[in-house]
Amino acid sequence: MRAPAPEAFTSRLHGPALAARVGPALGVCFGICFLTGLLSHYAQQPSQPVPFPPGPAWGYRLTQGLHVVTGTVAVPLLLVKLWTVYPRLFDRPARLDVRHLVVTALERLSVLVLVASAVFMLATGLANSAQWYPWSFSFRTTHYAVAWVAIGSLVLHVGIKLAIVRDELRRPLEHEAEPSILSRRGLLRSTWLAAGVAALATAGQAVPWLREVSVLGVRSGDGPQGLPVNTSAAAAGVTASATASGWALTVTHGDRSVRLSREDLLALEQRTEDLPIACVEGWSASGTWTGVRVRDLLDRVGAPRGSDVVVRSLQESGPFRTTVLQAGFADDDRTLVALALGGEPLALDHGYPARLIAPNRPGVLQTKWLDRLEVST
Amino acid sequence: MTARVALGALGVALAAYGGWLVVTRESDLLDVATWLVAGAVLHDAVLVPVVLVLGVVASRWLPWAARGPAAVGLVVLGSVTLLAVPVLGRFGARADNPTLLDRDYTAGWLVLAGLVLVGVVAATLVRSRGQARRVGRGSNTRSG
Numbered sequence: 447m448r449a450p451a452p453e454a455f456t457s458r459l460h461g462p463a464l465a466a467r468v469g470p471a472l473g474v475c476f477g478i479c480f481l482t483g484l485l486s487h488y489a490q491q492p493s494q495p496v497p498f499p500p501g502p503a504w505g506y507r508l509t510q511g512l513h514v515v516t517g518t519v520a521v522p523l524l525l526v527k528l529w530t531v532y533p534r535l536f537d538r539p540a541r542l543d544v545r546h547l548v549v550t551a552l553e554r555l556s557v558l559v560l561v562a563s564a565v566f567m568l569a570t571g572l573a574n575s576a577q578w579y580p581w582s583f584s585f586r587t588t589h590y591a592v593a594w595v596a597i598g599s600l601v602l603h604v605g606i607k608l609a610i611v612r613d614e615l616r617r618p619l620e621h622e623a624e625p626s627i628l629s630r631r632g633l634l635r636s637t638w639l640a641a642g643v644a645a646l647a648t649a650g651q652a653v654p655w656l657r658e659v660s661v662l663g664v665r666s667g668d669g670p671q672g673l674p675v676n677t678s679a680a681a682a683g684v685t686a687s688a689t690a691s692g693w694a695l696t697v698t699h700g701d702r703s704v705r706l707s708r709e710d711l712l713a714l715e716q717r718t719e720d721l722p723i724a725c726v727e728g729w730s731a732s733g734t735w736t737g738v739r740v741r742d743l744l745d746r747v748g749a750p751r752g753s754d755v756v757v758r759s760l761q762e763s764g765p766f767r768t769t770v771l772q773a774g775f776a777d778d779d780r781t782l783v784a785l786a787l788g789g790e791p792l793a794l795d796h797g798y799p800a801r802l803i804a805p806n807r808p809g810v811l812q813t814k815w816l817d818r819l820e821v822s823t
Numbered sequence: 824m825t826a827r828v829a830l831g832a833l834g835v836a837l838a839a840y841g842g843w844l845v846v847t848r849e850s851d852l853l854d855v856a857t858w859l860v861a862g863a864v865l866h867d868a869v870l871v872p873v874v875l876v877l878g879v880v881a882s883r884w885l886p887w888a889a890r891g892p893a894a895v896g897l898v899v900l901g902s903v904t905l906l907a908v909p910v911l912g913r914f915g916a917r918a919d920n921p922t923l924l925d926r927d928y929t930a931g932w933l934v935l936a937g938l939v940l941v942g943v944v945a946a947t948l949v950r951s952r953g954q955a956r957r958v959g960r961g962s963n964t965r966s967g
Binding site for chain 2: 457518521522525526528529532535558559561562563565566568569570572573575576577578579580581582583584587588590591592593594595596597598599600601602603604605606608609625626627628629632633635636637639640643644647648661662663664665666668669670674675676677678680681795
């Protein structure tokens with residue numbers, strides 16, 4: 447079987463007229479995904495030259511919801527975009543001189559890198575949002591690294607195609623009286639419709655009022671105390687240590703140290719804050735948390751304002767067993783050692799006996815099953 | 824032209840940084856390469872040929888009025904089905920976490936497919952009525 451020549455594809459649905467219209471929308475989606483992804487990556491860095499701000503409280507929730515929604519919407523856009531340019535896969539070089547061959551080969555290589563990295567980003571991102579890891583590499587490292595490859599080859603692609611896009615967008619799509627299957631306008635409208643359906647069918651995991659229509663959302667939003675769970679106590683291996691009668695939270699600063707049982711913590715001044723829990727996987731929900739202000743605890747060991755705090759969980763393994771609560775968060779009045787959620791004692795899967803909750807912070811850093819708060823000196 | 828060259832150079836630099844990150848931080852390069860290549864190959868060698876064949880089948884066997892609506896239905900349902908593979912397969916489900924993948928995704932997909940089907944049938948009926956009216960009025964619109 448021989449590969450077809452580009453001329454063998456006679457449908458008017460292939461070609462630059464549609465590519466120039468779907469491409470920019472896809473580019474915007476990838477741009478949003480890249481920037482919101484960088485933001486999340488930075489928020490998870492233990493040491494931050496520019497401190498990640500604790501406000502607005504809903505900032506991380508908004509940006510990461512946007513990350514997953516635009517990534518999902520990019521699936522129909524990418525499929526249609528690739529459809530419009532598919533015949534180019536079978537292009538043969540126009541001339542046989544060396545310079546032309548080299549330029550053509552380089553351009554095709556850049557397109558191959560772009561397509562491979564774009565499909566990779568969407569496929570791994572969607573699988574991760576459903577906590578499915580059918581690979582052996584680290585999702586976080588690889589999704590981050592390939593994102594640079596994807597955005598770089600996209601910027602290069604824009605540079606190469608800018609003139610074509612500009613010319614195409616100046617020419618209106620002509621009316622087709624009798625298209626063989628679908629007109630160009632028809633395909634364009636179908637693409638926007640598919641993108642809208644994709645968003646509505648999945649966004650409910652981050653947008654509460656869409657829960658009823660998001661039939662393909664990874665989470666319905668239900669859970670113990672009305673909040674979903676990412677890692678259960680059983681999966682973290684903390685069921686025994688978290689329910690042990692001798693549990694106490696240790697707060698240290700240099701050689702000063704206090705140990706506070708749950709009863710001791712409940713006897714301190716209790717504060718209530720409405721704060722979202724927003725996960726890197728794209729789901730988020732708001733909770734009403736009650737507990738002790740972290741700053742009040744730090745004052746008990748004489749920690750000065752502006753101190754970073756190392757937060758340790760009862761978890762015995764996992765990358766987020768030990769995290770850093772940067773000074774900006776530690777000093778924020780809304781940052782709590784939460785003991786209750788929605789007016790009830792914290793459920794075991796939500797971090798009983800005590801968990802950290804801070805505004806505008808990645809869910810993985812909202813440490814559950816607290817063991818120690820150590821002020822860095 | 825300067826802007827395009829600048830974009831090109833910036834793009835190459837960003838992609839090269841990404842390539843360096845992959846090579847230096849990755850534990851299993853072969854698996855990454857497999858996933859990178861597999862996505863592009865599955866799309867180009869499987870997905871598009873299947874859709875091309877569907878297009879040929881539709882233009883031969885479907886009545887004119889149904890072709891456009893069926894194509895719209897395929898774009899919408901096909902792409903949404905593809906992006907829903909991780910939830911439809913429930914591959915990430917965990918016995919210890921009932922809040923994850925906690926919907927009946929098959930039922931949800933069937934509802935979505937039903938809505939698309941209703942839309943396709945309704946649009947087909949509207950189009951064939953319109954066609955019949957044009958023919959009935961004896962208008963001399965050329966076809967083809």
